[in-house]
Amino acid sequence: MNPCIRAVVRTASHYGVEVAGISEGYEGLIRGDMRELTPRSVGGILQRGGTILQTARSDYFRTDKGQREAIRQMNEKEIEGLIVIGGDGSLHGAHALANKNVKVIGVPASIDNDIWGTNMSIGVDTALNTILVAIDNLRDTASSHNRAFLVEVMGRGCGYLAAMAGIIGGAEMILLPEVDTSVEEAAGVIEAAYTRGKNHSIIVIAEGAEIGAQDLKMKLDEMDVGFRTRVTILGHIQRGGRPTAFDRLLATRLGVKAVESLAEGISGEMVGLRGSKIELVPLEKVVSKNRTVNLEYYEMARMLAF
């Protein structure tokens, strides 16, 4: 998110608008925990993973009372508009504030790529490249060791990362929250690869798939599919790391557009990548829809697996 914060601050400065950074999201907003961000104070943050503003969940903010406190703080501190960078929960909050006449623009950031209204959210490309390095490493030794590798990646409700990692990492099989796959089916695909003479097999499993990596391993080992199985659970290493070029550019463009929209008096919208353009989408729509992975990609992965 840092490249986005930098873009917001410097664009605002360009338009003569002052910016305060709020620590720990809505939690910090309620506490009034904010500090001025100047073009200088966002120097040198482009390459850092994570965010210079801490993040936190706030249950209190979900209540009317919490939101009232947040709005009171904004008035007290003379905050005229809010840019909310985050995932589904954050955007729901933004939508709630907009409904209470706060000027607010949302920016989608979620490595699951589960936000409706934008092709890509901030963080997805970086996460995908991290996964890719991991899978490439597995392939290096896979061919030496005659093994099936089960790789668990993020994605509770949306299998975007798993599907893409499967295509470009050359997986034998992908398990998604969006597609029911039985253990028998998985075992069949892996055993077929073994029989076909492949010297390794990679299975990418989304966190939200019906069966987890550890469970699948146990069942495959019982069934004996030819390969010995090994598990990798990437976990939160997918959330960090040096932001990629794509992520930095996306974050920058979204940040610039968010400030410009707010400056034009627009509110209640999210900035999103549509085709190759940054456009506005009503938060109303964003929060009322679920985004799942395009199953064409799932089919493509199957076609390319060998």
Next chain:
Amino acid sequence: MNPCIRAVVRTASHYGVEVAGISEGYEGLIRGDMRELTPRSVGGILQRGGTILQTARSDYFRTDKGQREAIRQMNEKEIEGLIVIGGDGSLHGAHALANKNVKVIGVPASIDNDIWGTNMSIGVDTALNTILVAIDNLRDTASSHNRAFLVEVMGRGCGYLAAMAGIIGGAEMILLPEVDTSVEEAAGVIEAAYTRGKNHSIIVIAEGAEIGAQDLKMKLDEMDVGFRTRVTILGHIQRGGRPTAFDRLLATRLGVKAVESLAEGISGEMVGLRGSKIELVPLEKVVSKNRTVNLEYYEMARMLAF
């Protein structure tokens, strides 16, 4: 290009079509230097930079006689259709063959991103990430050493890489083929950064800019702009490296679409990324237009520099 070759071969196999890989481009086509590519033979190439098929320039192919030889070889070897992956020169050749009734589909690959008709060409994202790591490294020590760094990147006619690297690398200034910038202007910007108290300055220079990195260094040193200057010329390291997630996905989608188009009897077109979709663009148009960088990005970089 390897992920594209893999996608072509495996998609073709899916549709029951045989594929031969031609070594060294048109040069190899004229010589009939080709070998069967099977789904197995393109295993394990996803993560490799460069191409498993060598590349070469062919002056002979630019002549009618050369093209006649190429077509003769295709007939002899019973090649029914051709997929050409490459930059401007390769696509001109593809267009010429299409005009002689060869079934051909072009796939854009050029790290300069100078091909009209596609938002992104294969190789651009990988090159941009390589540049980014280099600039991040410079920034690590830039803040320790009070220096101005002149970084020369690829881009003879199109400053896309330089402009993007400038935005997301946090450059003070960008020199492009598309924009005239005098040495005095450059010196002014760098000196202003020094006066403003910055502890470093990064200037990204496209290969095709009016003034090269070495020349600029000499002139800046004569003028004394406050910072000591240092030059980095990345050169061909931008062409190699593990393909990024974006590049692998783009290459895969373009390869799939190229095969499907050829299978449907389509010819004389290039597959390109338009918005978020892969679409066809007539080679006629592709070869008759030049693509330069969108100057909005140049302005964005100036706004964000500090």
Next chain:
Amino acid sequence: MNPCIRAVVRTASHYGVEVAGISEGYEGLIRGDMRELTPRSVGGILQRGGTILQTARSDYFRTDKGQREAIRQMNEKEIEGLIVIGGDGSLHGAHALANKNVKVIGVPASIDNDIWGTNMSIGVDTALNTILVAIDNLRDTASSHNRAFLVEVMGRGCGYLAAMAGIIGGAEMILLPEVDTSVEEAAGVIEAAYTRGKNHSIIVIAEGAEIGAQDLKMKLDEMDVGFRTRVTILGHIQRGGRPTAFDRLLATRLGVKAVESLAEGISGEMVGLRGSKIELVPLEKVVSKNRTVNLEYYEMARMLAF
């Protein structure tokens, strides 16, 4: 191992000795599955993880009969000496052959760094850098999310990787096979970090530690240590990846020395890194001793944790 194979082949060529590469280790030796390796055929393998010669375990080779077959194949193929690159099992095999008058030199390769007689084995430095990137990624977001991360790394009998990763990754705590640590003790350290105001905590756990990452997570969650816990299991991604500079240099020096030793008629020894020199150590000693991690490093990690 590829840089070592390259060094062996080219050094041998320099001395006018022919080299055959044996696929799948002793298994391949028994089958006589070998092919000539020339200086040219080991070009372009320096940067590849894994090995161009497949690896495999061979139970048959552990028997006298298996070893007799292997020696028969060597005589048949006129192999005068053997260089064995591998871990504990491979070196035991090498020792057994040496006892049967086969000329053999061992080269230590094991990412666990559990081989006695060498400061470092091939693969350790690359694995350690892979772990480090993972931990750095965790730290990026750790500071945003108030979490404790449990990271499981390789090391069944020797906690070298875990200890080193703990020191240079800034872990709160390290669990090793060599040191008994109770769940209560671990919980105490993590809770103390939470109370002290740290916004994250990293615990590195060797595969061979008494308690595994998943188990520890479950117990910590029951006990409530302040932080929410998350698990990363790196698994076999530690075995692959582009070999680092250190590993390539070590592998090269060991390979050169192995060939030179064999050429001088030396046998039954392992080449190892002692101080900054490559020296010979009797295989007899290597296979009869176990190497564990120097506990000074464990103490150092504790001192530096904060």
Next chain:
Amino acid sequence: MNPCIRAVVRTASHYGVEVAGISEGYEGLIRGDMRELTPRSVGGILQRGGTILQTARSDYFRTDKGQREAIRQMNEKEIEGLIVIGGDGSLHGAHALANKNVKVIGVPASIDNDIWGTNMSIGVDTALNTILVAIDNLRDTASSHNRAFLVEVMGRGCGYLAAMAGIIGGAEMILLPEVDTSVEEAAGVIEAAYTRGKNHSIIVIAEGAEIGAQDLKMKLDEMDVGFRTRVTILGHIQRGGRPTAFDRLLATRLGVKAVESLAEGISGEMVGLRGSKIELVPLEKVVSKNRTVNLEYYEMARMLAF
């Protein structure tokens, strides 16, 4: 250097000693520009390139008067001992202070690895890995493009980086400050590689070699050696980047030993890596000797080139 700073601060804290960080080296010492460093304030710096303390050269400090001012500041601020992390110039300064009865310990940090008394200086391994990635990238496309690549790396007086990069990057030829090589000789080697049928050639050139990369290119192009030539000048990107595992461990061990030595009342020594141990070496010796690359490595590179 950041891992070293962290180790110094946390070790000192362990022994109950307070630490002040001095900005911009001796320049800052003279100005009394220092701030307290606590275990907490060095959290999260392990993975950052460069140094959190700025660096600067100080001509004034080389004079007796400058040194007198520095010592006066130390007395005023009640600094009882000094740890100097740096290269040749910094260690000369440390030696001068030691001669004036200041308690001082030196820590070698110089990417050229030109400091006598230590096998490796801080920064060398990170620089070498950066160079390696660059050369690997060149090799990816080298095999596609029939080119000779001239790569200029750091090393004014000591060709360590060039020699090592040459061995482990698979260079055809290495030009060092320590070895006279004529243009004709270089041209001969490259032409021979072309004639032998190689599809690329890599030449690594130390900054301090008699002939620079740009000059060599011009001369080779005039002579026509078969390959087309391309230049890469890495420049200061070698100084930055995430510190590698080796560098972090070395920096940590040196930092710990420096504090412990100072605490034991030792002064006028440098901590260095000797074999696999951290030992003390008199600064007197360190500053009176020059370290050059071990020419055995140069010979090894020649033997392995093909």
